[in-house]
Amino acid sequence: MKSAAKIFFIVLIFFTxxxxxxxxxxxxxxxxxxxxxxxxxxxxxxxxIKWSLNATSDDALDTINTKLLDKSFKKIGWFRYSFFADSLxxxxxxxxxxxxxxxxxxxxxxSKIYSIGKVSANKIEEIRASESEYTIPFYFVxxxxxxxxxxxxxxxxxxxxxxxxxxxxGIDIRIxxxxxxxxxxxxKYLLSSFFLTPLAVFFISLALFHLLLFLFYRKQKSNLYFxxxxxxxxxxxxxxxxxxxxxSNFSQRLANGVSVFLFPWxxxxxxxxxxxxxxxxxxxxxxxxxxxxxxxxxxxxxxFSYDIVSILLxxxxxYCTIESIVQIVIAIxxxxxxxxVIGLGMTLFVSMILIIVIIFTYALIVESTINLGASWIGxxxxxxSVLAFVSMPVTMSVxxxxxxxLTNITLEKKLLEVEQLSVKTIEQEKEKQKILATHNEMLxxxxxxxxxxxVEQKKQIEExxxxxxxxxxxxxxxxxxxxxxxxxxxxxxxxxxxxxxxxDIVSGDFYWYTEKNGVKIIAxxxxxxHGVPGALMSMVGNNILNQIVNENGITDPAEIxxxxxxxxxxxxxxxxxxxxxxxxxxxxxLSFVSATEVHYAGANRPLWLCRKFDxxxxxxxxxxxxxxxxxxxxxFTNNIIQLEKNDCLYIFxxxxxxxxxxxxxxxxxxxNFKQLLTAVHDKEPHExxxxxxxxxxxxxxxxxxxxxxxxxxxxx
Numbered sequence: 001m002k003s004a005a006k007i008f009f010i011v012l013i014f015f016t017x018x019x020x021x022x023x024x025x026x027x028x029x030x031x032x033x034x035x036x037x038x039x040x041x042x043x044x045x046x047x048x049i050k051w052s053l054n055a056t057s058d059d060a061l062d063t064i065n066t067k068l069l070d071k072s073f074k075k076i077g078w079f080r081y082s083f084f085a086d087s088l089x090x091x092x093x094x095x096x097x098x099x100x101x102x103x104x105x106x107x108x109x110x111s112k113i114y115s116i117g118k119v120s121a122n123k124i125e126e127i128r129a130s131e132s133e134y135t136i137p138f139y140f141v142x143x144x145x146x147x148x149x150x151x152x153x154x155x156x157x158x159x160x161x162x163x164x165x166x167x168x169x170g171i172d173i174r175i176x177x178x179x180x181x182x183x184x185x186x187x188k189y190l191l192s193s194f195f196l197t198p199l200a201v202f203f204i205s206l207a208l209f210h211l212l213l214f215l216f217y218r219k220q221k222s223n224l225y226f227x228x229x230x231x232x233x234x235x236x237x238x239x240x241x242x243x244x245x246x247x248s249n250f251s252q253r254l255a256n257g258v259s260v261f262l263f264p265w266x267x268x269x270x271x272x273x274x275x276x277x278x279x280x281x282x283x284x285x286x287x288x289x290x291x292x293x294x295x296x297x298x299x300x301x302x303x304f305s306y307d308i309v310s311i312l313l314x315x316x317x318x319y320c321t322i323e324s325i326v327q328i329v330i331a332i333x334x335x336x337x338x339x340x341v342i343g344l345g346m347t348l349f350v351s352m353i354l355i356i357v358i359i360f361t362y363a364l365i366v367e368s369t370i371n372l373g374a375s376w377i378g379x380x381x382x383x384x385s386v387l388a389f390v391s392m393p394v395t396m397s398v399x400x401x402x403x404x405x406l407t408n409i410t411l412e413k414k415l416l417e418v419e420q421l422s423v424k425t426i427e428q429e430k431e432k433q434k435i436l437a438t439h440n441e442m443l444x445x446x447x448x449x450x451x452x453x454x455v456e457q458k459k460q461i462e463e464x465x466x467x468x469x470x471x472x473x474x475x476x477x478x479x480x481x482x483x484x485x486x487x488x489x490x491x492x493x494x495x496x497x498x499x500x501x502x503x504d505i506v507s508g509d510f511y512w513y514t515e516k517n518g519v520k521i522i523a524x525x526x527x528x529x530h531g532v533p534g535a536l537m538s539m540v541g542n543n544i545l546n547q548i549v550n551e552n553g554i555t556d557p558a559e560i561x562x563x564x565x566x567x568x569x570x571x572x573x574x575x576x577x578x579x580x581x582x583x584x585x586x587x588x589x590l591s592f593v594s595a596t597e598v599h600y601a602g603a604n605r606p607l608w609l610c611r612k613f614d615x616x617x618x619x620x621x622x623x624x625x626x627x628x629x630x631x632x633x634x635x636f637t638n639n640i641i642q643l644e645k646n647d648c649l650y651i652f653x654x655x656x657x658x659x660x661x662x663x664x665x666x667x668x669x670x671x672n673f674k675q676l677l678t679a680v681h682d683k684e685p686h687e688x689x690x691x692x693x694x695x696x697x698x699x700x701x702x703x704x705x706x707x708x709x710x711x712x713x714x715x716x
Contacts, residue, residue, distance in 0.1 A: 041066050042080040047121065051078035052107040052149040058082065066150075066170045076121040076153040079171070083148075085140040096136040100129050100171040102154030108138050109147055123155035135176075148173075203234030206393065222276040229269035230393060232262050261297045264313060267320035268293040274324050278331040292316060483542065484513050492520050493714055497689035501655075501696075501709040508534015509653045509708035512545050519555040520592040524712045526605065526653035528583040534708065537583050540571055541625075557589045557601035558636040561625065565603075568626035584626030588651035590714075598649065600639040608674070609641065610648040610681035615674050648681040648688075648715045655709035656692075661700040668699055677713075685715050 042061035050056050058080055066079050096106065096114075103117030103126055114136040118127035140146045152171055207230035214223035239259050268289055275282050296316060299309035489496065492515050500511065513522040523545065527537035544567045548554050554563060564587070569575055572583060588605035592598050600607045602620025609616045618639050657673045660666065676695060680688045692711055 042082075043077060045074040045077040047076050047151070048078075051080060052112070052147075052151070053110045054145070054147045066173065073154070073157055074121075075123075075155050075157070076119065076151075079150040079152060081148040083146055084144070085146055094138060094140070095176055096134075096138060097174040097176050098134045098136060098171065099173075100134075100152075102126075102152055102156075102171070103128055104153075104171060105151040106136060106138075107147075107149040107151070109141060110149075113138050119151050119153045121153060121155065126153055126155050128154075128156070197237065200234045200237035203230045203393070204238070207231035207234060222273060225269060225273040225276050229266070229273050232265050232269055233393070235259075235262060264293045264296045264316060267317050267324075271320045271324050271327075274327045278327055278336050289320070483510060489513060493522060495685055495716070496522075496712065496714040497685040499689050499692050499709065499711040501693070501705070503655070503705050503708050504532075506532060506535035507708045507710075508538055509655065509710035510538035510542055511710060511712055512542055514546075514549055516549050516553060516555055521549060521555060521557075521560075521590065522592075522651070522712060522714065523587055523589040524605065524651040524653060524710055525585050525587040526655075526708070526710070527585040533583075537585065540568065541585055541587075544568060544571065555591050555593075556638065557591050557599050558638045560589060560591075561587065561601050561603055561636040565625045572626065574626060582627050584624045586620075586624055586653075588620065590649065590651065596643050598641050598643060600641060601636045602651075603636065605651065605653070607639070607641075608650040608677060610650070610678055611644060611646075613678055613681070615678045643716050645716060646682065648677075648713055650677055650711065650713050652711040653708060655705075655707035656696060656711055658707055659696055659700055659703075659709070660706060661703045665703070668696065681713075681715075685713055688713055 041064050042058045043064040043066075044051065044061045061080065064079070098104070098106070098116065100116065103119045104115070105112055105119055106114045106116075114134075116129050116134055118125065120126040150171065150173075154170075207227045210223040210230065211227040214220065214227065217223075236259060271289065272282075272286060275286060292312075293316075296309060296313050299312070489498065492513055498511050500507070500509070502509070508527040510525050510527070511523065512525065513520070515521070525538065525541055527534045527541060541564070544564055545560070548560055548563045548567070552563075554560055568584060586604035588600070588602040588607055590598050590600050590607070600618055602618075603623055603625050604620055606620050607618040609618065618641065621636050623636075657668050657670045659668050661668065676692070680691050683691070696709065
């Protein structure tokens, strides 16, 4: 039942806010500081003069905060604000105070009363505001609905945004009493500033003091949290002083923006401070309290509903206040360290609040009104409010300072104990040194013997490594002899290149080309693994391709891959169910049946065709050659491609695109590989090869080559 009541209360407040937003506001009076027109404005991105007229309906218009224009604003539009003016304003001379950065025309009940700059959706024709603030007198119709309409443009909206965009790039408008003496208002602000400045200095000094305590002894985290709390509180009176003495658009935006952002953090930092003082570890809900503080602070700087954020802030403050009181009461009841000082602070706080209530009660009974302007009432309320405001922080600061002093005293005692233990330890160490001295000579002999053994083992390992390296280098010569020779490439594919960069001495990638029965065939294969295992697999693949094409006379790409799959499985005995060999290869194979026609088949390796700076990808079959599979037969697809002059065909392994490097240490990526080939395909093949090699070497830099690299290009 309690949970249901809470939900009903929240929903009731939410719908009350929505219903209230639909009513036309009534302006009854204007105090000495004026009234800000923030909500209930209607907006349309249009440039029709009809929107200045009372007769035009607002039903189709969106509700907006004029200061918070989002980037969907289309350079020009109309703002409309409807209100009823009470007859109490009959004798008051009123004016608009307007702050903006764009250009505007102000209409009251259909009549234009003032222009600021020149309104235009054309950035060249638009004349923006030359001052930060404008005062504009106006009159209204008493007892009837009045309309304020503003034709507004801001062609430089994006550059008007900054981290304090809650004021501009839109427009801020306030109604003030022209007859009010602004000097009197300023003097009141000035008086408040002279009073608040010492308060700011007090809290900021207190914050810095506890920051120093934390820097001297970082295990006491409560000093850090107190610094955050006191510094946040001290900023508020400081910001009021800034607004009073530095009157500028930027300073006001800065002060108000910082105030809005920091307000929830006063309660957050205070609650975190309480937890750090009286709990052994933070409860899990502290993380969500911090996240909610960020959400509320950010909510005032976004297009999110101001009313919803305000309601959320109200419940947040209520929760933090109740939670803080509960934790302090628990600490007092359990008589935790510092409970007396904190209890004194709470007593002072409650006492000051009761005295203020008594003063207000006396003023109501005796004076029949609460007039803070009366000398003794205003001064008394001011003094006791300050005492109430500083009582808790001061007592908490005293507690933390006491705790720091007690820590120092404890440390001094520990130091004395350490000195006494050091004397005993030194004596024991001397005895140990005597014992160790007798063993050192024995250890030195053992070390010399062990060092000699290690040196001998090192020599043996170096010799074995040399033998292995020599064997691999010889294997490289064998692999190079098996791969097709350059002379054969010049005869069969004179206008082509092969970029071949093994990761290790020998390679798991291999290229293969031949000519049989007038058909020119070329292939790029990527075997399982690299180094010696990959090289062995490449030799198996090379021999089988020679057998299929050169001996058996098969030139159809799909049939070649099918036979290659069968023969690889036989060679590696993968047909045996108990076989543990999973090795195989991916391959792309081209058969040039005529000067203008090529047939392509691929096992997990594509064919890219570049034609007039346009790259077309012919995708392979998503099956590999060899490996442990249940079927013996595999069907591969033939792709028939008609060629044109200057076409470039590329087949390759995955080593180029998968190479890590660059400023970010990421892969080169297929997308960048495509763009590179498209950019160089019009060049001669030997130039393409140089560009590809220099590009991948520069991208890799000092990073390790992670795989074999093979790229074959054929140009027509």
